[in-house]
Amino acid sequence: MSENDSKHDSTKKTFSREEMCKLSKPERLRWVEQMRVFYPLWKEISEEIQRCHQMKAIAAEPQCMLLVGPSGAGKSTLVSSYAQRHPAIVTDKVTLRSVVMATIPSPASISNLETALLSALGDPAATRGTIGAREYRLIRYFKEICNVDLLILDELQHFVDRDNQKILQTASNWLKTFVKETKVSCILVGLQGEAEDVVDANPQLARLFGDPYILAPFEWDETRPENTINKFRIFLSELEKLLPLKEPSYLANYETALRCFAACDGIISYLMALIRRATYLALEKDCEHLDLDFLSKAFTQRLAGERRGIPNPFIGDLPNLEEIRKNKPKQKPGKHNKRGTNQRSKPRNPDEPPEERMKDIF
Ligand SMILES: Nc1ncnc2c1ncn2[C@@H]1O[C@H](COP(=O)(O)OP(=O)(O)OP(=O)(O)O)[C@@H](O)[C@H]1O
């Protein structure tokens, strides 16, 4: 279960472990930087993106989806991976772009959104023309020239004015009108706790979106191992299969997994930084597996700063997650940490009582 857009051989999507291990050291390191773990939540979200993409041709209304998650959860990686799998097709006359992906500039305005979209479409004069002229050009590109089916916009929280936390309504209105006019399927991606507010603040935009999909960090809960610990260990096991090392590292074994979890707090970006650095250190020493020593050094080199206050979880006794959680600097309650499940937020069936009342009933 892996995806990898390798630069070594563009005709080839994946390498077997044997093939990977035959690569030179720099090539193996490049592989480590590019590897993508294809895990169940990633698959579920990618399939929903694909559904929106495919429905463009037949749907009466634009198919829209909101993807949220905390920083480092892998949102941009997931959507750019989807976009990379649908590259532009250059014909004699035009360049067809079924998928267009852009980052929303900060703070978002109609003008810089237009520039970002025109650049993503490869327009060499992306900054030129009045707002109206560029909008006209964009609509023609989307509908007539490039035949865009799916628009992915990352960093939706850039629609929030940092100075006063107000939603930039003019820009969000423009986006709503643009999506409706072009009927393009649209995936909006952003920070959990802020991106939802952007969509909710504009009822006409909100009407196009269902409940958000949440790409959240892994959890470690001994009372719910199936849904938490096991998912994390499956991820580690898939990750290990991608490592260009000849010998097993047993990352998914309970104790190593617990140490890795303590190091990264379930956040993929931390975990990948740790494993990438540990692999680098192992290859430097011509060692064909990862051990606690490499992981410990990688933690000190890559994560100790970002995860300040946490003793190195790869040294000594097994880390105590309760202690780590207790000593963790407290996050201020508020906009950035309103929700925290690792599941897609399920639309509540209006016929069912809300969860709070269910607790009272049982
Ligand atoms: N499925 C995956 N397999 C391998 N690496 C991954 C995967 N998902 C994320 N990563 C790695 O995690 C790191 C962070 O991912 P990414 O930038 O996508 O997070 P993000 O949710 O967009 O964060 P932010 O909100 O700060 O933009 C990247 O180095 C990326 O390579």
Ligand SMILES: [Mg+2]
């Ligand atoms: Mg991102």
